[in-house]
Amino acid sequence: METVMSYFMLNPAFYIFAGLAVILAIFMITMPNPVYSAIFLVLTFFCISVIYITLEAEFIAAIQVLVYTGAIMVLFLFVIMLLNLGRDADLVEHSGPMKYISIIVAFAILIQIGLAAKVTVNIGEKGMFPIEKIREIGNTEAIAGLLFSDYLYPFEIASILLLLGMIGAIIISKKRSE
Amino acid sequence: MEALMPFLPYIFILVLLVLYLSVVPIMIQVERKVSAWVQYRIGPNRVGPRGLLQPIADALKFLAKEDVIPNHVNKWLYIFAPTLMVFPAFFVFGVIPFGAIMINGQEILIQVGKTNIGILYVLAVSSLGVYAITFGSWASNNKYSLIGGLRSAAQMMSYELPMGLSILGMIMVVGSLRLEDIVRFQIENGWGILLQPVGALLFIVTAFAETNRLPFDLTEAEAELVGGYHTEYSSMKFAMFFLGEYCNMFTASAMITCLFLGGWHVPFIGSMGLDPAIVGYIQVVAMLMKLGFLMFFFVWVRWSLPRFRYDQLMNLGWKKLIPLALANVIITAIVMAM
Amino acid sequence: MAVNVKNVSMARGKSWVDLTYIIPVMKGLAITLRHLFKRKLVLQYPEEKKVLPPNYRGLHMLTRDEKGREKCVACEMCSTACPADCIRIVAGDGGWEDSREKHPIVFEIDELRCIYCGMCVEACPEDAIDMTDMHNLADYTRQDFIYDKERLLGVYDEYIKRHPDRAKRRDGQFKAMKNSSYFTVNDVHHSDQHSSH
Numbered sequence: 001m002e003t004v005m006s007y008f009m010l011n012p013a014f015y016i017f018a019g020l021a022v023i024l025a026i027f028m029i030t031m032p033n034p035v036y037s038a039i040f041l042v043l044t045f046f047c048i049s050v051i052y053i054t055l056e057a058e059f060i061a062a063i064q065v066l067v068y069t070g071a072i073m074v075l076f077l078f079v080i081m082l083l084n085l086g087r088d089a090d091l092v093e094h095s096g097p098m099k100y101i102s103i104i105v106a107f108a109i110l111i112q113i114g115l116a117a118k119v120t121v122n123i124g125e126k127g128m129f130p131i132e133k134i135r136e137i138g139n140t141e142a143i144a145g146l147l148f149s150d151y152l153y154p155f156e157i158a159s160i161l162l163l164l165g166m167i168g169a170i171i172i173s174k175k176r177s178e
Numbered sequence: 179m180e181a182l183m184p185f186l187p188y189i190f191i192l193v194l195l196v197l198y199l200s201v202v203p204i205m206i207q208v209e210r211k212v213s214a215w216v217q218y219r220i221g222p223n224r225v226g227p228r229g230l231l232q233p234i235a236d237a238l239k240f241l242a243k244e245d246v247i248p249n250h251v252n253k254w255l256y257i258f259a260p261t262l263m264v265f266p267a268f269f270v271f272g273v274i275p276f277g278a279i280m281i282n283g284q285e286i287l288i289q290v291g292k293t294n295i296g297i298l299y300v301l302a303v304s305s306l307g308v309y310a311i312t313f314g315s316w317a318s319n320n321k322y323s324l325i326g327g328l329r330s331a332a333q334m335m336s337y338e339l340p341m342g343l344s345i346l347g348m349i350m351v352v353g354s355l356r357l358e359d360i361v362r363f364q365i366e367n368g369w370g371i372l373l374q375p376v377g378a379l380l381f382i383v384t385a386f387a388e389t390n391r392l393p394f395d396l397t398e399a400e401a402e403l404v405g406g407y408h409t410e411y412s413s414m415k416f417a418m419f420f421l422g423e424y425c426n427m428f429t430a431s432a433m434i435t436c437l438f439l440g441g442w443h444v445p446f447i448g449s450m451g452l453d454p455a456i457v458g459y460i461q462v463v464a465m466l467m468k469l470g471f472l473m474f475f476f477v478w479v480r481w482s483l484p485r486f487r488y489d490q491l492m493n494l495g496w497k498k499l500i501p502l503a504l505a506n507v508i509i510t511a512i513v514m515a516m
Numbered sequence: 517m518a519v520n521v522k523n524v525s526m527a528r529g530k531s532w533v534d535l536t537y538i539i540p541v542m543k544g545l546a547i548t549l550r551h552l553f554k555r556k557l558v559l560q561y562p563e564e565k566k567v568l569p570p571n572y573r574g575l576h577m578l579t580r581d582e583k584g585r586e587k588c589v590a591c592e593m594c595s596t597a598c599p600a601d602c603i604r605i606v607a608g609d610g611g612w613e614d615s616r617e618k619h620p621i622v623f624e625i626d627e628l629r630c631i632y633c634g635m636c637v638e639a640c641p642e643d644a645i646d647m648t649d650m651h652n653l654a655d656y657t658r659q660d661f662i663y664d665k666e667r668l669l670g671v672y673d674e675y676i677k678r679h680p681d682r683a684k685r686r687d688g689q690f691k692a693m694k695n696s697s698y699f700t701v702n703d704v705h706h707s708d709q710h711s712s713h
């Protein structure tokens with residue numbers, strides 16, 4: 001019990017918002033109405049961005065809000081509303097045994113993440129960018145420096161993948177003239 | 179003065195809050211008067227001297243009206259949405275620098291919240307404004323409202339891109355995301371509208387779209403959507419939406435001023451040989467005057483231009499503004515590399 | 517004749533400068549800016565009122581003769597001419613002593629049905645019905661807008677109190693018209709021939 005409390009005292013904001021994020025995520029998957037689910041997902045994203053701020057990663061926090069809540073969730077809502085899944089078309093469970101299998105798989109993944117976290121947290125050491133250095137040169141600059149030097153190829157590949165996705169979407173949605 | 183120093187941030191918060199809340203009634207009066215004058219009318223002139231107390235009458239009317247919640251709405255979201263409208267504008271407003279005044283030979287920035295990521299914060303928070311409209315329109319359970327909300331979502335999405343890209347040019351020139359750094363850079367090197375004319379134009383156009391003002395007010399479109407997202411709203415909840423619109427306008431004006439109109443800078447004031455303490459105050463007033471002009475500009479444009487058609491809006495956003503913004507970024511990069 | 521169809525195309529006859537919207541938008545803004553400082557064209561209504569032309573078609577009135585009786589002889593020309601069918605007349609014996617065979621016992625105009633076309637005024641052979649410049653009518657029920665004979669006569673009294681000159685002139689005009697051969701049998705015959713062509 002003492003250890004739990006001491007962890008909590010270490011960074012109370014993190015534990016509060018992390019717990020909130022989990023609760024909101026559970027709400028999100030249990031809501032019968034897709035619009036409510038979307039709202040809880042938005043709130044979950046918020047909690048996650050607050051967690052980023054507690055880690056002093058303001059850039060990621062801002063991008064989290066900007067991209068996920070500001071753009072992607074708006075698109076989600078757009079689609080949900082466009083399909084008019086109102087009160088009449090509440091989501092109904094049809095899956096049967098798949099439900100139980102998925103619960104087992106989910107727990108397996110959870111344990112795996114837990115193990116991975118345990119290992120890296122204990123073994124991992126401070127990298128090139130300790131918090132003092134980031135404070136000194138600035139969050140955005142640090143990320144930009146890495147992104148455009150060491151991680152240039154992954155970055156470019158990610159952008160090309162996105163471009164492919166975009167072109168694919170256009171081709172699918174475009175009506176054949178014949 | 180000395181004793182006040184630790185309380186300065188709170189004083190700033192108080193002053194900005196009062197400023198922010200007093201802007202709305204003033205703007206309602208300006209909007210009504212300007213719309214009247216443009217149409218050769220006189221405008222409200224009955225309440226108080228020259229009709230100056232009209233906003234108070236409006237507010238009282240909103241308060242005294244019956245608060246109707248229609249039976250078919252989704253109650254929680256219906257009540258929640260209007261309150262959501264004001265917050266993004268409000269949060270953004272906190273990081274706007276209003277000037278630098280000298281107290282005891284020490285320069286103090288009039289700014290409530292200081293963030294490292296400045297503009298990113300602004301973009302992130304202001305992108306949440308669409309939720310109020312979307313939730314309000316969906317909760318109203320009315321097809322006109324829903325269409326208004328869908329339009330709003332699509333419009334905000336499409337115009338956020340050129341908005342971000344138009345700022346990007348300016349950020350590249352300045353080399354910092356902090357709003358106060360951007361203003362300081364402009365004080366030394368000339369206003370942003372001269373350094374980045376295309377970026378400034380794009381930003382102003384997209385600001386109109388993001389605040390849902392004419393010529394881009396397709397979410398309301400009285401003629402076709404009967405008011406759009408606020409069709410089902412009445413009394414104080416409608417007033418909140420109304421308030422939100424003006425707050426958004428004020429925040430957008432502040433952003434335009436900081437990014438492209440030199441913030442609190444007054445040209446040639448450094449060479450006049452004035453006491454730096456006085457210069458600080460003059461510059462705060464200059465900032466407010468720039469804001470006032472931009473607010474007037476918003477109103478002026480509203481009563482001059484017709485509304486875009488929906489396909490024209492999308493064409494303008496995706497086929498003209500985004501390529502233009504991209505070209506602007508690339509050309510800026512090339513010029514800077516040379 | 518064929519309707520003139522005007523093809524409006526954004527691109528035709530416009531230079532690229534216009535297509536950027538910038539110059540046209542600035543022109544539009546300049547126009548509205550000029551409007552800001554021009555004279556305003558509004559009357560402050562309850563204090564300032566528009567001077568209406570003498571032939572303005574407002575609320576009806578029933579005019580009175582020299583003895584203060586209604587001039588109307590209940591001929592029902594007006595109600596026949598009325599396209600909105602909003603005049604109701606019940607005739608009664610007028611007494612013979614000054615050549616009036618009939619007079620209206622009931623004379624009602626439904627001012628909400630009325631379209632203010634003025635046909636009734638044109639139709640009346642006695643100049644007994646006329647229109648005033650009163651247009652700001654307000655009342656609480658629809659029933660209140662059915663003006664009966666007394667009210668219509670009252671409107672006349674009120675009207676000549678405000679425009680004594682106008683009432684007199686109208687009277688003289690009408691007498692002159694009645695004594696002249698304004699409508700002759702020839703005229704009617706002539707116009708009949710015209711229409712048969």
Ligand code: SF4
Binds near residue numbers: 594599633637
């Ligand atoms: S003005 Fe026209 S509609 Fe009205 S009562 Fe006379 S004839 Fe009828």
Ligand code: SF4
Binds near residue numbers: 588590592595645
């Ligand atoms: S008002 Fe004139 S037209 Fe009508 S019934 Fe009387 S006399 Fe005849």
